[in-house]
Amino acid sequence: MMTGKGANDKVSGGEGSSVRVAQTTAPPLKRPTAGVPSPAVDPWLVRSFGSDYLQADVFDPRPVIDRFGASLLANHFDLEEETVDGERVVTIQHESQAVLPTLPRPRIAEQVIASRLELVRGIGPVTDKRLKAQGVGSIVDLAPSWRRTQSSKAHVTRRPRESVIVADPRRAGLVRFADDAAEVLSVIEERDFGRIIGLLTGRMAGRGHVLSALVVALAGIENVVFFDLETLGLANSVIFLAGIGRFHGKHFTVTQRMALGAAGERAVLESSLEALAGADVVVTYNGRIADMHWLVGRCFYNDLIPPGDVAHVDLVYGTRRRFVKDEAVLSDAKLTTVQIQLLGEERPDLDVPSWYIPRLFTIASTHGMEGLMVPVIEHNCSDIEALVSLVEVLCGEAVNYP
Amino acid sequence: MTSVTQLLEDQYFYRNNIVHRRRESAATPLFRQPKRPLDVRFVRYLDEKRLELYASQADTIDAFRAGHDVVIATSTGSGKTLGFNLCVGELLAVDRQATALYVYPTKALTHDQAERLAELDEATGLGAHPATYDGDTPAARKARAREESRILLTNFWGLHEYLPQVSSLQRYLSKLAVVVIDECHLQRGIMGTHVAFVVRRLQRLCNRLGASPRYLLASGTIANPGEHAAALIGREVYVIDGNGSGRGARTWLLWDTMADPDRSLTTQAAAVTAALAKAGYGTITFCGSRAGAEFVAHRASELSAGAPIGVYRAGLLPRERREVESKLRSGDLSAVVSTNALEVGIDIGSLDVAVVAGYPGTLSGLRQEVGRAGRAGQDSTALLMCDRDPLDQYWVRCPDALFGAPVERAVISLGNKEVLRGQALCAAAELPVKAEESGRFGVGLTAAVEALVEEGQLRQVRGAWVYVGSDRPASLVRIDSRRDDSIEVRVADELVEIMERHRALREAHSGAILFHGGSRLRVISLDLARAIATAEAIEAREHTRPIEVRSFALGTVEVERPLGNWRISLGPVQVWTQVIGYKIFVGDELVGMEGLDLPQSELSTRGLWLSPIDPETPAKTLEQRLLGSLHAAEHGLVHALSFLAMCDRGDAGGLSTVAHRFGNGCLVLLYDGHEGGSGIVEMAFDRFEELTALTLEMISGCDCELGCPRCVFDRLCGDDNQPMDRPGAVEVLSSLIPIPVT
Structure with a gap:
């Protein structure tokens, strides 16, 4: 997270804040854990979040404490509770208002992906341009011998014969692409989502990330989980909350498992692993260097088998590419910015910035104020819901992406 | 050519400074083959490089093959690097999955050795893709190294930082077969203590991943290489301390700068360097500081009437260093003045004279420096210029002590509670710490983790202590002796020294004269809030003493x-x-007092x-x-x-x-x-x-x-x-x- 250049959600905060944090010289290993922190300079935050924090607004937790400090989680949510190694772990299910996104039909998604000649090894921007000029419009045109298997439900069909100008690829010197083109088509046909994402992001870099959202359309929305973790810090720290969103028919459910102490982490991880194992694709925002990476690290720490090679669509790269780099629609690619400026959504009332969540958790557990987790739970749920809307937007962009 | 002694005695500045002269006779190299022949690829590699194994190298290979952890404590220039590279190479050639870790004290040395290993890798078809992995390595290259390299080279600061990211290093660590720690005598004091714990953290992570690496250590000449290496890695170590590399005869000259109280150490060193360069002796002069080296080089160039003299110091780019090295080898430079910070890992071919301006603080450092002359087996001269300090003057009075058995000991303190507390924190962030691990971390472990629980950093979960903090622990725990409130001494924005606060208050207060290597610095201001002491280099002979x-x-x-x-x-x-x-x-005369x-x-x-x-x-x-x-x-x-x-x-x-x-x-x-x-x-x-x-x-x-x-x-x-x-x-x-x- 610290390596990300500005645009990510885990360190949020608006531009142009008036209060900046000065350099501090706090002694090592001692951070204030007791008492409500001052909203001004908190050295612990500077150490945890480094220069990102210096650019962030200073957050005043007192309204949150005033409103939720004396409250119980059960006052706000329907929850199931269990005790793991002496510490409480709660499970909350939200029937979300998120609506079923309108996604391209799998056949269209497939054709859009197959139209990207650069997915074939050896085709770069120059060759791509030349081939397009020769009338090669799809990878299918490069693999004359490729036929989809009978059992396949894939829709990568050859286009009408007359549109294939290159009747004899051998003569046009295209034969060298035929094998790899057939390979790419097989990967798409076999619905090998992980490899499709790998091809898109590996061979097309930033632009491939925009297209990778189409994998959600390919997989079918019911086979996708939307995933977001909350942790105690940025570097291999305890994961205390896992939020998992999933469509059942038209209904979107967000299931959150939250530990109220470190001992419950294992239960949170197990829920995550179970959810990932039951899905074809996982969607995150900045999860490549954060959520999924952390999950692997914490599985090692807790002696759990890490998730297998689950196909992972990380929306942050496509968003940054499309809406910050290609067209400056957004000022940055933080999820909060995306929600407000792109999706026109509102953040929850009394939203807690991501960078403050570990601190709030510490205050909550030190002072027994479980109610402080209410805005954290809502924040996590809101993030997950935003992923659903964002997938729809990115798929729309991908279909017409130049 | 007149002898060095004769030459110096004839100089205008000579004031009977040479107080002792001793000749160490030449030693014939002793060659030997390992008990079982080396793999044919390595034999071919040695043949191509026209290298024959010294007895100590053969012994190293034999001991390592027999399953021992080994410390090689032979003299400078005895081919320690080749010895352990062959051990590692053989291991990696047999097991094509196995990986190796090399840890060096400095980045410069890491880069030099990476080149050598790449050459070995290429020549023997090992396919190990040696890669440096430190703070200077770009993220993309690190990612590639994690994927494909079987040999990573780093330093302990780096290792301390990378261990918490164990999940991304799993492939590499799970096959880690051997860890090489070069110049292990430098890992002493507080830093050495941290290093010993970093090694233990590495061990437990490897063990968890099913690997149990063995160790090859190399040490400069100290009295306790076996004891020290064992303390660092936490188990018994086989010591190779014989030699057998052979060398030319060496004449030692002890020079007393006090015989001429009107000229400072650096002035005398410049004059000596110039005289030697002018007479055509390939000379390297070591100074205690960068400022000193620059002064000596500058003054010597003025005095040497055109004989080109170069500087070799920290801060040079690798390309610039190579240039100095090649000019020295080709004779385009007659002399080079170096800071002793660079005593390790210089490849400058053979020189005639090594001048050491001021006792470098340790005998192993001194031997390392004088070992730079006479590397090709020719006769050489070592000139130690003893300054005013008691230890320098001890050599003047008791030169025999300089040539006896080593007495210096590398010491670490595994009982240091503060170090253990920091390292226990890092360990707990990598894997939960269990009470039975006090066998690995020492009996103070329980007290350390309890203190951390008290602070809210650790919590007991299922019988083990887990880290529940938010900070990156490695960033909270400095493995050198530097603390958060340490003071940086800077000359024109260049960092020259880091001092603990209590020491800076005595030695780096405003107005203090600070001795840094052979040169003097005057502290202009001490800013405790910013933890910076700003100083300037001076030539005056004054000094200060705190009240x-x-x-x-x-x-x-x-x-x-x-x-x-x-x-x-x-x-x-x-x-x-x-x-x-x-x-x-000024001298011994009190000239002022300040509050x-x-x-x-x-x-x-x-x-x-x-x-x-x-x-x-x-x-x-x-x-x-x-x-x-x-x-x-x-x-x-x-x-x-x-x-x-x-x-x-x-x-x-x-x-x-x-x-x-x-x-x-x-x-x-x-x-x-x-x-x-x-x-x-x-x-x-x-x-x-x-x-x-x-x-x-x-x-x-x-x-x-x-x-x-x-x-x-x-x-x-x-x-x-x-x-x-x-x-x-x-x-x-x-x-x-x-x-x-x-």
Whole structure:
């Protein structure tokens, strides 16, 4: 997270804040854990979040404490509770208002992906341009011998014969692409989502990330989980909350498992692993260097088998590419910015910035104020819901992406 | 060509400076093959490079093949690197999945060695893709190294940072078969203690991943390579200390700069360098600091009438360093002046003379430096220029000690509670820490984790301690002795030294003259809030001495033993110091005094104290001379201790008094200059007889009456070196050991 250049959600905060944090010289290993922190300079935050924090607004937790400090989680949510190694772990299910996104039909998604000649090894921007000029419009045109298997439900069909100008690829010197083109088509046909994402992001870099959202359309929305973790810090720290969103028919459910102490982490991880194992694709925002990476690290720490090679669509790269780099629609690619400026959504009332969540958790557990987790739970749920809307937007962009 | 001695004696600046001359005869190399022949690929590699294995290299291979962890403690230029590279290469050739880790003390050395390993990899088709993996490595290259490299090269700062990211290093660590720690004698004191724990953290992660790497260590010449290596890795180590590499004859010349008090060390070094360069001797001159090296090179160029002289110092780009090296080899440069920070890992071919301007602080450092001359087996000259300091002057008076068996010991302190606490925190962030791991981390582990639980950093979960903090622990725990409040000494924005705060208050206050290598720096300002002391290089011969008020409190005695009429005790101590001003001297003459308004500093550390069993005895024999005698003994012991433990003068402190309520009247206290202790006083307690004998040797030969800068004076003495009674100190110290040294 610290390596990300500005645009990510885990360190949020608006531009142009008036209060900046000065350099501090706090002694090592001692951070204030007791008492409500001052909203001004908190050295612990500077150490945890480094220069990102210096650019962030200073957050005043007192309204949150005033409103939720004396409250119980059960006052706000329907929850199931269990005790793991002496510490409480709660499970909350939200029937979300998120609506079923309108996604391209799998056949269209497939054709859009197959139209990207650069997915074939050896085709770069120059060759791509030349081939397009020769009338090669799809990878299918490069693999004359490729036929989809009978059992396949894939829709990568050859286009009408007359549109294939290159009747004899051998003569046009295209034969060298035929094998790899057939390979790419097989990967798409076999619905090998992980490899499709790998091809898109590996061979097309930033632009491939925009297209990778189409994998959600390919997989079918019911086979996708939307995933977001909350942790105690940025570097291999305890994961205390896992939020998992999933469509059942038209209904979107967000299931959150939250530990109220470190001992419950294992239960949170197990829920995550179970959810990932039951899905074809996982969607995150900045999860490549954060959520999924952390999950692997914490599985090692807790002696759990890490998730297998689950196909992972990380929306942050496509968003940054499309809406910050290609067209400056957004000022940055933080999820909060995306929600407000792109999706026109509102953040929850009394939203807690991501960078403050570990601190709030510490205050909550030190002072027994479980109610402080209410805005954290809502924040996590809101993030997950935003992923659903964002997938729809990115798929729309991908279909017409130049 | 006239001999170096003759040449120097004929110079205009010569003032009978050469006080000792000794010839070390040439040694014939002893070649041997390992008991079982090397893999044919390595044989071919050696043939192509026209290399034959020395006996020590063959022994290393045999011992490693037999399953031992090995420390190679042979002399400079004996081919240690080739020895362990062959061991590693053979292992990686047999097991195509196996990986190896090389840890070096500096980045520069890491890069040099990466090149050598790449060459070996290429020549033998090992497919190990050696890659440096440190703070300078771009993220993309790191990612590739994690994927494909079987040999990673890094430093301990890096390893400390990378271990918490174990999940991304899983492939590499799960196959880790061997860890190479080069120049392990440099891993001592607080840094060495941290290193020992970093190694233990590495071990437990590897064990968890099913790997149990073996160790190959290389050490400079120290008295305890086996003991030290074993302390670092936590298990027994097989020592290779024979030699067999052979070398040309070497003439040692000891040069006393005090024979010409009007010329400073650097001025004399420049003159000597210029004379040698002019006469056509390939010369390397080592200086203690960058500023000193630059001055010497500049002055020598002026004096040498056109003989080109280069500088070789930290901060040069690798390309620039290569350029200096190749110019030296081709003879385009007649001489080079180097900082001794670069004593390791210079490839400059064969030179005729090594000039060492000022004793570099350790014998192993000195040997490393003079080993730069005569590498091709030709005869060479080593010229040690001894300055004013007691240790330098000890060599002038007792040159035999320079050539005897090594006495310096590398010391670490696994009992340092502060270090253990930090390392336990890092370990708990990598994997939950279990109580039974005290076998690995030491008996203090439980207390350390309990303190961390108290602080809210760890929590007990299912019988193990897990990290529940938010910070990146490695960023909270510095593995060098630098603390968060350490002061950086800067000259024109260049960092020249980092000092702990309590030391900076004494040595780097505004107006202080700081000795850095062979040069003097004047501190312009000390900004405690920003933790920066700004200094400038000066040429004046003045120096300063702090005026301070000190008090101390002794903790509970942990262990004690009688020694003649005295008793030595070991335990925790606290020392409070307040610098209230300083005195300015030119030579020995007091020329001024200034007041200072500085905060008091407090040091909680480890100490060793000497007190009489019968309080009356010393007072009776020495009467009014008692305080001066104890004071001189204290200074002498501190000087000898910094020599024995290979530490800087500021790493050990001393206090003496004749009116202490705990000390049965009088007391001499030696304390560790680092918070929590770095192990030196424990070593001194165990070897107090050796320390005393060495001190006597250092102070008894001086021809002064009561004490002088060459024996018992200390330029940092807070009491202005008063009162001082060297003969009294000799009396006290002689009574401590059974056979008094004459």
